Amino acid sequence: MSFEALLEASHTYGSDARYVLLGGGNTSFKDGDLLYVKASGFALSTISEKGFVRMDLKQMEKIWEKTYSEDDDAREDEVLKDMMECRLEGETARPSVEALLHALLPFSYVVHLHPALINGVTCSQHGSSVVQRLFPDALWIELVKPGFILAKIVRERLSVQKQKTGNVSKVIFLQNHGVFVGGESLGEIESLYAGIMKVLEAELVRKPDFTALPMDEKKTASVVAQLESLTGEKIIPSYTKEYAHFLADTQKFASIASSFTPDHIVYSGFMPLWVGENDSVEKAFSAFEHSYGTKPKIVCVQNLGVFSIGEKPAPLFLDTVAVSVYSESFGGPRFMDDAMIDFIRNWEVEKYRSSVMVK
Numbered sequence: 607m608s609f610e611a612l613l614e615a616s617h618t619y620g621s622d623a624r625y626v627l628l629g630g631g632n633t634s635f636k637d638g639d640l641l642y643v644k645a646s647g648f649a650l651s652t653i654s655e656k657g658f659v660r661m662d663l664k665q666m667e668k669i670w671e672k673t674y675s676e677d678d679d680a681r682e683d684e685v686l687k688d689m690m691e692c693r694l695e696g697e698t699a700r701p702s703v704e705a706l707l708h709a710l711l712p713f714s715y716v717v718h719l720h721p722a723l724i725n726g727v728t729c730s731q732h733g734s735s736v737v738q739r740l741f742p743d744a745l746w747i748e749l750v751k752p753g754f755i756l757a758k759i760v761r762e763r764l765s766v767q768k769q770k771t772g773n774v775s776k777v778i779f780l781q782n783h784g785v786f787v788g789g790e791s792l793g794e795i796e797s798l799y800a801g802i803m804k805v806l807e808a809e810l811v812r813k814p815d816f817t818a819l820p821m822d823e824k825k826t827a828s829v830v831a832q833l834e835s836l837t838g839e840k841i842i843p844s845y846t847k848e849y850a851h852f853l854a855d856t857q858k859f860a861s862i863a864s865s866f867t868p869d870h871i872v873y874s875g876f877m878p879l880w881v882g883e884n885d886s887v888e889k890a891f892s893a894f895e896h897s898y899g900t901k902p903k904i905v906c907v908q909n910l911g912v913f914s915i916g917e918k919p920a921p922l923f924l925d926t927v928a929v930s931v932y933s934e935s936f937g938g939p940r941f942m943d944d945a946m947i948d949f950i951r952n953w954e955v956e957k958y959r960s961s962v963m964v965k
Protein backbone atom coordinates (compact mmCIF):
# COMPACT_ATOMS: atom_id res chain seq x y z
CA MET A 607 0.00 0.00 0.00
CA SER A 608 1.46 3.31 -0.98
CA PHE A 609 0.87 6.75 -2.35
CA GLU A 610 3.01 5.83 -5.38
CA ALA A 611 0.56 3.07 -6.24
CA LEU A 612 -2.29 5.58 -6.08
CA LEU A 613 -0.41 7.90 -8.42
CA GLU A 614 0.03 5.11 -10.95
CA ALA A 615 -3.60 4.01 -10.71
CA SER A 616 -4.73 7.64 -11.11
CA HIS A 617 -2.85 7.79 -14.42
CA THR A 618 -4.39 4.51 -15.56
CA TYR A 619 -7.98 5.54 -14.82
CA GLY A 620 -7.33 9.07 -16.06
CA SER A 621 -6.11 7.86 -19.47
CA ASP A 622 -9.00 5.47 -20.01
CA ALA A 623 -11.83 7.25 -21.83
CA ARG A 624 -14.36 4.75 -20.51
CA TYR A 625 -13.66 6.10 -17.02
CA VAL A 626 -12.53 9.73 -17.21
CA LEU A 627 -13.23 12.73 -19.42
CA LEU A 628 -11.19 15.92 -19.02
CA GLY A 629 -10.57 16.55 -15.35
CA GLY A 630 -13.39 14.43 -13.97
CA GLY A 631 -12.92 12.13 -11.03
CA ASN A 632 -10.59 12.03 -8.07
CA THR A 633 -8.63 9.55 -6.01
CA SER A 634 -7.30 9.27 -2.48
CA PHE A 635 -5.11 7.23 -0.17
CA LYS A 636 -5.15 7.05 3.63
CA ASP A 637 -1.99 6.41 5.60
CA GLY A 638 -2.90 6.41 9.28
CA ASP A 639 -4.29 9.86 10.01
CA LEU A 640 -2.97 11.22 6.77
CA LEU A 641 -5.18 11.63 3.69
CA TYR A 642 -3.74 12.22 0.24
CA VAL A 643 -6.55 13.52 -1.93
CA LYS A 644 -6.60 15.00 -5.40
CA ALA A 645 -6.57 18.79 -5.49
CA SER A 646 -8.87 20.90 -7.65
CA GLY A 647 -7.61 21.79 -11.09
CA PHE A 648 -5.59 18.66 -11.86
CA ALA A 649 -6.38 15.93 -14.36
CA LEU A 650 -5.90 12.34 -13.20
CA SER A 651 -4.15 11.30 -16.42
CA THR A 652 -1.16 13.60 -15.85
CA ILE A 653 -1.29 14.19 -12.11
CA SER A 654 1.95 14.25 -10.12
CA GLU A 655 2.57 14.38 -6.40
CA LYS A 656 1.93 18.13 -6.56
CA GLY A 657 -1.66 17.43 -7.61
CA PHE A 658 -2.48 15.83 -4.27
CA VAL A 659 -3.16 17.65 -1.01
CA ARG A 660 -2.16 16.06 2.28
CA MET A 661 -4.81 16.47 4.94
CA ASP A 662 -5.23 15.56 8.59
CA LEU A 663 -8.07 13.05 8.96
CA LYS A 664 -8.46 13.67 12.69
CA GLN A 665 -9.00 17.35 12.07
CA MET A 666 -11.39 16.66 9.19
CA GLU A 667 -13.48 14.56 11.57
CA LYS A 668 -14.05 17.71 13.65
CA ILE A 669 -15.94 19.29 10.75
CA TRP A 670 -18.84 16.99 11.67
CA GLU A 671 -19.10 18.52 15.13
CA LYS A 672 -19.63 22.00 13.75
CA THR A 673 -22.81 23.79 12.76
CA TYR A 674 -22.71 25.62 9.47
CA SER A 675 -24.92 28.29 7.88
CA GLU A 676 -28.23 27.34 6.31
CA ASP A 677 -27.41 29.51 3.31
CA ASP A 678 -25.80 27.46 0.53
CA ASP A 679 -23.04 29.89 -0.42
CA ALA A 680 -22.15 30.79 3.15
CA ARG A 681 -22.10 27.14 4.21
CA GLU A 682 -19.86 25.97 1.36
CA ASP A 683 -17.53 28.93 2.06
CA GLU A 684 -17.29 28.02 5.74
CA VAL A 685 -16.72 24.33 5.03
CA LEU A 686 -14.08 25.10 2.43
CA LYS A 687 -12.29 27.38 4.89
CA ASP A 688 -12.29 24.59 7.50
CA MET A 689 -11.09 22.08 4.91
CA MET A 690 -8.20 24.39 4.01
CA GLU A 691 -7.32 24.42 7.71
CA CYS A 692 -7.16 20.60 7.66
CA ARG A 693 -4.28 20.64 5.19
CA LEU A 694 -0.84 19.77 6.41
CA GLU A 695 1.54 22.64 6.82
CA GLY A 696 3.04 23.83 3.57
CA GLU A 697 0.19 22.57 1.39
CA THR A 698 -1.01 25.26 -1.00
CA ALA A 699 -3.37 23.43 -3.36
CA ARG A 700 -7.11 23.48 -2.84
CA PRO A 701 -8.63 20.12 -1.89
CA SER A 702 -11.28 18.72 -4.20
CA VAL A 703 -14.83 19.52 -3.09
CA GLU A 704 -15.23 15.78 -2.71
CA ALA A 705 -12.36 15.46 -0.19
CA LEU A 706 -14.81 15.18 2.71
CA LEU A 707 -16.37 12.11 1.14
CA HIS A 708 -12.97 10.54 0.57
CA ALA A 709 -12.14 11.19 4.20
CA LEU A 710 -15.19 9.51 5.64
CA LEU A 711 -15.07 6.31 3.58
CA PRO A 712 -13.26 3.76 5.79
CA PHE A 713 -11.02 2.36 3.04
CA SER A 714 -7.32 2.83 2.33
CA TYR A 715 -7.99 3.71 -1.28
CA VAL A 716 -10.94 5.48 -2.88
CA VAL A 717 -11.41 6.03 -6.61
CA HIS A 718 -14.29 8.31 -7.56
CA LEU A 719 -15.26 8.47 -11.23
CA HIS A 720 -18.07 9.59 -13.52
CA PRO A 721 -18.04 6.94 -16.28
CA ALA A 722 -20.68 7.38 -19.00
CA LEU A 723 -21.83 3.78 -18.73
CA ILE A 724 -22.31 4.02 -14.96
CA ASN A 725 -24.00 7.40 -15.31
CA GLY A 726 -26.34 5.71 -17.79
CA VAL A 727 -27.77 4.19 -14.60
CA THR A 728 -27.30 7.05 -12.13
CA CYS A 729 -28.95 9.42 -14.66
CA SER A 730 -31.84 7.10 -15.54
CA GLN A 731 -35.48 6.86 -14.52
CA HIS A 732 -34.97 3.48 -12.85
CA GLY A 733 -31.52 4.13 -11.36
CA SER A 734 -32.37 3.26 -7.78
CA SER A 735 -34.15 -0.01 -8.55
CA VAL A 736 -31.54 -1.04 -11.12
CA VAL A 737 -28.79 -0.60 -8.52
CA GLN A 738 -30.80 -2.56 -5.99
CA ARG A 739 -31.32 -5.40 -8.46
CA LEU A 740 -27.83 -5.57 -9.98
CA PHE A 741 -25.66 -4.43 -7.06
CA PRO A 742 -27.45 -5.34 -3.84
CA ASP A 743 -24.35 -4.61 -1.74
CA ALA A 744 -23.98 -1.09 -3.07
CA LEU A 745 -25.45 2.09 -1.63
CA TRP A 746 -27.67 4.41 -3.69
CA ILE A 747 -27.72 8.11 -2.85
CA GLU A 748 -30.51 10.16 -4.38
CA LEU A 749 -29.89 13.60 -5.91
CA VAL A 750 -28.54 15.94 -3.24
CA LYS A 751 -26.45 19.08 -3.31
CA PRO A 752 -22.81 18.23 -3.93
CA GLY A 753 -20.12 19.27 -1.45
CA PHE A 754 -20.90 19.30 2.25
CA ILE A 755 -24.54 18.14 2.01
CA LEU A 756 -23.64 15.13 -0.11
CA ALA A 757 -20.87 14.12 2.30
CA LYS A 758 -23.21 14.58 5.26
CA ILE A 759 -25.91 12.35 3.76
CA VAL A 760 -23.43 9.64 2.78
CA ARG A 761 -22.02 9.75 6.31
CA GLU A 762 -25.51 9.28 7.80
CA ARG A 763 -26.33 6.39 5.45
CA LEU A 764 -23.07 4.63 6.20
CA SER A 765 -23.63 4.88 9.91
CA VAL A 766 -27.14 3.38 9.59
CA GLN A 767 -25.72 0.62 7.41
CA LYS A 768 -22.90 -0.07 9.84
CA GLN A 769 -25.36 -0.35 12.73
CA LYS A 770 -27.63 -2.72 10.82
CA THR A 771 -25.09 -4.96 9.12
CA GLY A 772 -21.73 -4.27 10.76
CA ASN A 773 -20.37 -3.34 7.34
CA VAL A 774 -20.39 -0.45 4.90
CA SER A 775 -20.69 -0.54 1.11
CA LYS A 776 -17.54 -0.41 -0.97
CA VAL A 777 -19.54 0.93 -3.89
CA ILE A 778 -21.70 4.06 -3.65
CA PHE A 779 -23.77 5.17 -6.62
CA LEU A 780 -24.68 8.85 -6.62
CA GLN A 781 -27.73 9.87 -8.62
CA ASN A 782 -26.84 12.31 -11.42
CA HIS A 783 -23.20 12.25 -10.49
CA GLY A 784 -21.13 9.05 -10.59
CA VAL A 785 -19.70 6.39 -8.30
CA PHE A 786 -17.33 6.06 -5.34
CA VAL A 787 -15.45 2.80 -4.99
CA GLY A 788 -13.30 2.02 -1.96
CA GLY A 789 -11.00 -0.84 -1.11
CA GLU A 790 -7.99 -1.97 0.84
CA SER A 791 -6.02 -2.39 -2.37
CA LEU A 792 -6.12 -0.83 -5.81
CA GLY A 793 -6.51 -4.32 -7.27
CA GLU A 794 -9.71 -4.74 -5.29
CA ILE A 795 -11.01 -1.42 -6.64
CA GLU A 796 -10.02 -2.36 -10.16
CA SER A 797 -11.97 -5.60 -10.01
CA LEU A 798 -14.99 -3.84 -8.49
CA TYR A 799 -14.98 -1.35 -11.37
CA ALA A 800 -14.50 -4.09 -13.96
CA GLY A 801 -17.37 -6.05 -12.39
CA ILE A 802 -19.73 -3.05 -12.47
CA MET A 803 -18.90 -2.32 -16.11
CA LYS A 804 -19.39 -5.95 -17.12
CA VAL A 805 -22.76 -6.27 -15.41
CA LEU A 806 -24.00 -3.02 -16.97
CA GLU A 807 -22.72 -3.92 -20.45
CA ALA A 808 -24.81 -7.07 -20.31
CA GLU A 809 -27.95 -4.97 -19.62
CA LEU A 810 -27.59 -2.66 -22.59
CA VAL A 811 -30.29 -2.61 -25.24
CA ARG A 812 -28.41 -0.03 -27.31
CA LYS A 813 -24.91 1.45 -27.42
CA PRO A 814 -23.97 4.93 -28.66
CA ASP A 815 -22.60 5.05 -32.20
CA PHE A 816 -20.21 7.94 -32.72
CA THR A 817 -19.23 7.06 -36.27
CA ALA A 818 -18.50 10.37 -38.01
CA LEU A 819 -20.91 11.57 -40.68
CA PRO A 820 -20.14 14.11 -43.43
CA MET A 821 -21.46 17.63 -42.81
CA ASP A 822 -23.02 19.98 -45.35
CA GLU A 823 -19.97 22.15 -46.08
CA LYS A 824 -21.70 25.36 -47.04
CA LYS A 825 -24.19 25.36 -44.17
CA THR A 826 -21.51 24.35 -41.68
CA ALA A 827 -19.17 27.15 -42.78
CA SER A 828 -21.97 29.66 -42.41
CA VAL A 829 -22.88 28.51 -38.87
CA VAL A 830 -19.20 28.48 -37.84
CA ALA A 831 -18.73 32.03 -39.14
CA GLN A 832 -21.81 33.28 -37.31
CA LEU A 833 -20.83 31.62 -34.03
CA GLU A 834 -17.25 32.89 -34.32
CA SER A 835 -18.44 36.43 -34.62
CA LEU A 836 -20.96 35.98 -31.78
CA THR A 837 -18.43 34.48 -29.35
CA GLY A 838 -14.91 35.31 -30.55
CA GLU A 839 -14.05 31.67 -29.89
CA LYS A 840 -12.85 28.83 -32.05
CA ILE A 841 -15.89 26.80 -33.18
CA ILE A 842 -15.62 23.03 -33.47
CA PRO A 843 -18.31 21.41 -35.62
CA SER A 844 -19.01 17.70 -35.52
CA TYR A 845 -21.59 15.24 -36.71
CA THR A 846 -21.93 11.56 -35.86
CA LYS A 847 -24.58 8.89 -36.30
CA GLU A 848 -25.68 9.46 -32.71
CA TYR A 849 -25.90 13.24 -33.19
CA ALA A 850 -27.99 12.70 -36.33
CA HIS A 851 -30.39 10.59 -34.25
CA PHE A 852 -30.88 13.27 -31.56
CA LEU A 853 -30.80 16.26 -33.94
CA ALA A 854 -33.66 14.97 -36.10
CA ASP A 855 -36.41 16.80 -34.23
CA THR A 856 -37.16 18.54 -30.92
CA GLN A 857 -38.70 15.41 -29.45
CA LYS A 858 -35.51 13.39 -29.92
CA PHE A 859 -33.45 16.38 -28.84
CA ALA A 860 -35.33 16.50 -25.53
CA SER A 861 -33.30 13.47 -24.37
CA ILE A 862 -30.04 15.44 -24.53
CA ALA A 863 -31.39 18.94 -23.87
CA SER A 864 -30.41 19.45 -20.24
CA SER A 865 -27.68 18.48 -17.78
CA PHE A 866 -27.09 15.09 -16.24
CA THR A 867 -24.29 15.86 -13.76
CA PRO A 868 -22.34 18.80 -12.28
CA ASP A 869 -19.47 18.09 -14.69
CA HIS A 870 -21.74 18.52 -17.67
CA ILE A 871 -22.81 21.94 -16.41
CA VAL A 872 -19.25 23.03 -15.71
CA TYR A 873 -17.83 22.04 -19.08
CA SER A 874 -20.57 21.93 -21.68
CA GLY A 875 -23.06 24.34 -20.16
CA PHE A 876 -26.33 23.73 -18.36
CA MET A 877 -28.27 23.48 -21.61
CA PRO A 878 -27.36 23.16 -25.29
CA LEU A 879 -28.94 25.61 -27.72
CA TRP A 880 -31.34 24.10 -30.25
CA VAL A 881 -31.57 25.77 -33.66
CA GLY A 882 -34.28 24.51 -36.01
CA GLU A 883 -33.31 23.71 -39.59
CA ASN A 884 -34.79 26.93 -40.95
CA ASP A 885 -34.15 29.14 -37.93
CA SER A 886 -31.59 31.92 -37.65
CA VAL A 887 -28.56 30.94 -35.58
CA GLU A 888 -28.01 34.55 -34.51
CA LYS A 889 -31.60 34.99 -33.37
CA ALA A 890 -31.64 31.72 -31.45
CA PHE A 891 -28.30 32.57 -29.86
CA SER A 892 -29.36 35.99 -28.65
CA ALA A 893 -32.71 34.64 -27.42
CA PHE A 894 -30.78 32.10 -25.32
CA GLU A 895 -28.49 34.80 -23.93
CA HIS A 896 -31.46 37.00 -23.17
CA SER A 897 -33.36 34.23 -21.36
CA TYR A 898 -30.52 32.73 -19.33
CA GLY A 899 -28.00 35.55 -18.96
CA THR A 900 -25.23 33.39 -20.37
CA LYS A 901 -23.99 32.23 -23.75
CA PRO A 902 -24.55 28.60 -24.78
CA LYS A 903 -21.43 26.40 -24.92
CA ILE A 904 -22.95 23.90 -27.33
CA VAL A 905 -25.12 24.77 -30.33
CA CYS A 906 -27.12 22.01 -32.01
CA VAL A 907 -28.44 22.73 -35.48
CA GLN A 908 -31.21 20.41 -36.61
CA ASN A 909 -30.02 17.82 -39.13
CA LEU A 910 -26.69 19.64 -39.54
CA GLY A 911 -24.41 19.10 -36.57
CA VAL A 912 -23.14 20.00 -33.11
CA PHE A 913 -21.03 23.16 -32.72
CA SER A 914 -18.79 23.44 -29.69
CA ILE A 915 -17.87 26.97 -28.56
CA GLY A 916 -14.18 26.39 -27.89
CA GLU A 917 -12.64 22.97 -27.46
CA LYS A 918 -13.68 22.10 -23.92
CA PRO A 919 -17.47 21.63 -24.24
CA ALA A 920 -17.27 19.05 -27.07
CA PRO A 921 -16.12 15.95 -25.11
CA LEU A 922 -18.56 16.55 -22.26
CA PHE A 923 -21.43 17.02 -24.67
CA LEU A 924 -20.47 13.77 -26.34
CA ASP A 925 -20.61 12.27 -22.84
CA THR A 926 -24.12 13.71 -22.37
CA VAL A 927 -25.20 11.93 -25.52
CA ALA A 928 -23.51 8.67 -24.45
CA VAL A 929 -25.16 8.84 -21.00
CA SER A 930 -28.54 9.46 -22.62
CA VAL A 931 -28.15 6.45 -24.92
CA TYR A 932 -27.06 4.19 -22.04
CA SER A 933 -29.98 5.41 -19.92
CA GLU A 934 -32.37 4.00 -22.54
CA SER A 935 -31.53 0.57 -21.11
CA PHE A 936 -32.59 1.71 -17.64
CA GLY A 937 -35.94 3.45 -18.18
CA GLY A 938 -34.73 6.52 -20.09
CA PRO A 939 -32.84 9.72 -19.24
CA ARG A 940 -33.30 11.63 -16.02
CA PHE A 941 -31.67 15.06 -15.80
CA MET A 942 -30.88 16.97 -12.63
CA ASP A 943 -33.86 19.01 -11.49
CA ASP A 944 -33.96 22.77 -12.09
CA ALA A 945 -33.22 23.69 -8.48
CA MET A 946 -30.06 21.56 -8.52
CA ILE A 947 -29.00 22.97 -11.87
CA ASP A 948 -29.36 26.50 -10.48
CA PHE A 949 -27.42 25.52 -7.37
CA ILE A 950 -24.49 24.22 -9.43
CA ARG A 951 -24.57 27.16 -11.80
CA ASN A 952 -24.24 29.52 -8.87
CA TRP A 953 -21.75 27.54 -6.90
CA GLU A 954 -18.48 29.30 -6.48
CA VAL A 955 -16.54 26.06 -6.14
CA GLU A 956 -17.71 24.91 -9.54
CA LYS A 957 -16.83 28.26 -11.07
CA TYR A 958 -13.36 27.87 -9.65
CA ARG A 959 -13.14 24.37 -11.05
CA SER A 960 -14.13 25.41 -14.56
CA SER A 961 -11.72 28.36 -14.46
CA VAL A 962 -8.62 26.44 -13.39
CA MET A 963 -9.22 23.11 -15.11
CA VAL A 964 -6.20 21.98 -17.02
CA LYS A 965 -6.86 20.25 -20.30
Ligand SMILES: [Zn+2]
Nearest residue numbers: 631704718784
Ligand atom coordinates in the same frame (compact mmCIF):
# COMPACT_ATOMS: atom_id res chain seq x y z
ZN1 LIG B 1 -17.67 13.72 -8.71
